[in-house]
Amino acid sequence: xxxxxxxxxxxxxxxxxxxxxxxxxxxxxxxxxxxxxxxxxxxxxxxxxxxxxxxxxxxxxxxxxxxxxxxxxxxxxxxxxxxxxxxxxxxxxxxxxxxxxxxxxxxxxxxxxxxxxxxxxxxxxxxxxx
Amino acid sequence: xxxxxxxxxxxxxxxxxxxxxxxxxxxxxxxxxxxxxxxxxxxxxxxxxxxxxxxxxxxxxxxxxxxxxxxxxxxxxxxxxxxxxxxxxxxxxxxxxxxxxxxxxxxxxxxxxxxxxxxxxxxxxxxxxxxxxxxxxxxxxxxxxxxxxxxxxxxxxxxxxxxxxxxxxxxxxxxxxxxxxxxxxxxxxxxxxxxxxxxxxxxxxxxxxxxxxxxxxxxxxxxxxxxxxxxxxxxxxxxxxxxxxxxxxxxxxxxxxxxxxxxxxxxxxxxxxxxxxxxxxxxxxxxxxxxxxxxxxxxxxxxxxxxxxxxxxxxxxxxxxxxxxxxxxxxxxxxxxxxxxxxxxxxxxxxxxxxxxxxxxxxxxxxxxxxxxxxxxxxxxxxx
Numbered sequence: 001x002x003x004x005x006x007x008x009x010x011x012x013x014x015x016x017x018x019x020x021x022x023x024x025x026x027x028x029x030x031x032x033x034x035x036x037x038x039x040x041x042x043x044x045x046x047x048x049x050x051x052x053x054x055x056x057x058x059x060x061x062x063x064x065x066x067x068x069x070x071x072x073x074x075x076x077x078x079x080x081x082x083x084x085x086x087x088x089x090x091x092x093x094x095x096x097x098x099x100x101x102x103x104x105x106x107x108x109x110x111x112x113x114x115x116x117x118x119x120x121x122x123x124x125x126x127x128x129x130x
Numbered sequence: 131x132x133x134x135x136x137x138x139x140x141x142x143x144x145x146x147x148x149x150x151x152x153x154x155x156x157x158x159x160x161x162x163x164x165x166x167x168x169x170x171x172x173x174x175x176x177x178x179x180x181x182x183x184x185x186x187x188x189x190x191x192x193x194x195x196x197x198x199x200x201x202x203x204x205x206x207x208x209x210x211x212x213x214x215x216x217x218x219x220x221x222x223x224x225x226x227x228x229x230x231x232x233x234x235x236x237x238x239x240x241x242x243x244x245x246x247x248x249x250x251x252x253x254x255x256x257x258x259x260x261x262x263x264x265x266x267x268x269x270x271x272x273x274x275x276x277x278x279x280x281x282x283x284x285x286x287x288x289x290x291x292x293x294x295x296x297x298x299x300x301x302x303x304x305x306x307x308x309x310x311x312x313x314x315x316x317x318x319x320x321x322x323x324x325x326x327x328x329x330x331x332x333x334x335x336x337x338x339x340x341x342x343x344x345x346x347x348x349x350x351x352x353x354x355x356x357x358x359x360x361x362x363x364x365x366x367x368x369x370x371x372x373x374x375x376x377x378x379x380x381x382x383x384x385x386x387x388x389x390x391x392x393x394x395x396x397x398x399x400x401x402x403x404x405x406x407x408x409x410x411x412x413x414x415x416x417x418x419x420x421x422x423x424x425x426x427x428x429x430x431x432x433x434x435x436x437x438x439x440x441x442x443x444x445x446x447x448x449x450x451x452x453x454x455x456x457x458x459x460x461x462x463x464x465x466x467x468x469x470x471x472x473x474x475x476x477x478x479x480x481x482x483x484x485x486x487x488x489x490x491x492x493x494x495x496x497x498x499x500x501x502x503x504x505x506x507x508x509x510x511x512x513x514x
Contacts, residue, residue, distance in 0.1 A: 010262055031263060057284070057382055059276035060329040061268055065256060066249040068268040076269045078277055078377045086377040089267045096329075101284050112266065124266065 007120055014124035015109065017051070019085065020044035030085045052106045052130055053081035060096050067113045075099055079127050081107075093128040104130040131228045135354035135363045136511070137347050138167025139473040144342035144461035145311045152186050152242035153198045160199050160238055160345040167347035168357065173232035174205045176223045178215030178239035179465035180500075182208075184254035186242050195238070212258035213414060215239060216344070216468025217498030217507030221367050224509075227348045238345035239470070241463035251339050255464070258501040260375035272336055274376050274502040275415035276328035282383045282417060283330070285432065290330060292435035294321035296416035297334050297458050299444050304455020306486035311340050311461030335416040340461030344470035351514075362479045366401065366510035368394030374504035383432075387506040388425035388497060395495070395508040396427075403427035406510070407491035408478060409449065410471035412499035413456040419443075422497055423451060426508070445486060453478060453486050468498035468507060479513040 010031075012018040019030040024041035030049055035042050058077030061068070068074065075091040077099070091099055092110070105127040112122045140162025147155055156177070164170060175196060183189045196206035211218045216239030223237035243251055256265050259274060269277075282288045298318055304310040316334060324334040354361045370390035373379055379386070396402065403426060411426070413419035420434035428449055429437045437443050443451040454460050454474035457467060475494035477483045491513075498507045 014266075057277045057281035059269075059273050059280060059331075060326075061270060061273050062325075062329075063252075063270065063272065063327050064268060065252055065265070065270060071268070074268060076267055076273055076277075078382065088264050088269060088375070088377045101280070113268070122266070 002115065002120060002122065004120065007122065017049040017107065017125065019047050019049050021047040028083050028085050030087070049085055050082040052104065053079045055091065055099065055101055055103045055105060056080050056086065057101060058091060058099055067115065071113070077127065079105055087125070089124070090126045092126050106130050132230060133351035133363055134224050134227045134348055135351040135361050136472065136476045137349045137354050137357060137359070138163045138165070138169070139346045139476050140166055141309055141344045141470055141473050143309045144340050144463060146244045147341040148244065150341070152182060152188065152191070152240055153194060155242065155341060156195050156238060156240040156343040156345070157198045159343040160236060163236065163345040163347050169234055169347060172201055172204055172234045172236045172347070174226060175201065175236040175238065176219040177206065177208045178210070178217070178219035178468060179208055179241060180210060180212050180215050181254045181257065182242070184250070184257065186245050211505040211507070212500030213412070213462070213464040214468055214498045214500035214505040214507050215465040216470070217496070217509070218369065218468070220468060220472055220509060221369055221507055223348050224364050224367050227350060233349055233353065235348045236345060237348060237469060238343060239466035239468055240343035241465040242341050243339045243463060244341050258374070264375055264377070270328065272331050272415065273328040275417050276331045277376060278382055278421065278502065279330055279417035282421065285383055286435065288420065288435035290322065291318060292438045293330070293335060293416040293420070294318045295438035296413060296419045297321050299438065300413060300452050300456035300458040303445055303453050303486055304459025306484065307455045307460060310455045310459050311338060312459045313455070331415060331417070337414045337457035337462035340463040342461055342463035342466050342470070344466045344473055346469060346473055346476070360480045361514040362476045363512050363514060364509055365512045366395035366399030368392060368398070368508045370394070370506055372504050374501050376502045383421065385421050385425040385499070385503040385506065387503055388422055388499060388508070391506040391508040392426045392497070395510050399510040401493065401510060405493060406449065406495045407493050408453060408488055409451045409495045409497065410454060410474050411451055411456070411497040412467070413452060413458050414462060414499070418499070419451065419456070422499070426495070426497060445488070450488055453483065453488060468496070471496040471498060472509060472511070475511045479511060
């Protein structure tokens with residue numbers, strides 16, 4: 001249940017896919033962190049995630065969390081982007097039967113869910129077939 | 131470090147216990163454990179509970195439970211590593227006795243999950259995943275394990291039937307456990323025809339929502355030797371962490387925290403996987419048990435599914451897994467699970483497991499896991 005501040009502070013990642021790249025080992029981290037889990041370096045430069053990748057695994061959620069009730073059933077997968085970063089997100093704009101491991105997808109900016117009748121509209125990335 | 135033994139265990143029947151509160155179900159089991167140990171005073175206590183705040187709106191339960199057990203002012207701490215909270219409570223209790231800080235320590239676990247509705251329970255359990263980068267996109271816990279299952283099937287050829295056999299085996303064992311929430315048998319067909327929750331996992335691949343508690347009493351092994359019951363020692367303990375977000379792992383099918391926790395426990399116990407007589411492991415979903423026996427070194431990486439077709443993990447098999455019925459049939463009151471696993475090991479090693487008693491086991495291993503594998507705790511027990 002996002003409060004405005006909790007929602008707002010994730011906007012750079014959810015809207016613009018802002019990530020960081022470790023200056024020492026080159027690993028791209030998303031979401032950004034303060035220390036690199038690969039080499040312990042604390043020096044980073046800003047970067048933007050690749051916008052294409054392939055599906056590593058997926059599922060169809062048929063018993064959803066309450067804020068997703070109006071969307072179920074829906075597909076969620078883990079996608080490995082072309083820069084090596086792995087993301088979890090919904091896979092949309094295709095039939096469930098057509099989703100396959102290895103399938104190419106791209107990220108698109110979409111509404112994720114509505115927080116109640118007068119609450120926040122929550123946006124972010126989803127995956128669509130390339 | 132002193133040798134540590136389990137001198138008392140207590141558990142009551144698990145299920146939807148609408149008439150009982152969190153404090154009552156905990157205190158019942160703690161009293162049984164104290165009675166079994168023959169002690170009425172403890173030096174300290176640890177309680178595993180994942181989310182009493184979200185499930186019953188009550189935090190600060192360490193003191194609440196010490197009070198209702200009539201043990202104030204002893205020190206009491208609640209510990210949390212999601213569904214591995216009970217296992218962690220055991221590890222901390224072990225460390226306190228082993229260090230010489232305390233002689234008699236009560237270790238308990240409790241979760242009261244049916245005071246909230248299904249959506250609220252799904253939310254509470256979901257907080258064990260990365261809320262900002264997994265939960266935000268609508269994934270649930272069955273969904274996370276479904277992601278693991280699909281990847282395991284793709285990579286290793288694990289079949290839908292092999293997954294079903296995990297649940298069939300655990301229900302077959304649970305049918306012999308009078309304290310289990312679902313003490314009845316199921317078939318592969320019933321699993322494969324049950325309601326789909328998150329493809330490819332169906333409702334009978336999932337452990338249930340449960341109210342329950344479990345408790346045990348630890349003491350130095352020297353003290354245990356003066357008692358009448360067989361002495362069951364904890365000879366190894368290990369705990370490890372991994373990313374809580376599944377997408378951050380190098381290999382989605384591999385439970386690194388379980389592998390690392392087991393490595394520590396094996397080294398401390400001076401035992402190898404092949405020396406373990408039986409296991410109690412964290413089968414929150416059928417795929418979890420398959421991945422866990424791989425990470426514990428019971429079978430080769432990727433061969434977990436085959437172990438169920440070969441029935442080596444069945445009650446009569448070479449390495450029985452979850453004689454208690456596991457989380458699937460016994461129930462999964464999340465914070466209590468790790469403690470209940472230890473209790474099953476003690477009962478088996480003492481020869482008190484009734485209809486599901488294994489033939490003269492000497493060494494048992496318990497593995498308890500939090501989230502999609504972000505925490506894992508392993509203990510090895512030996513009967514003297």
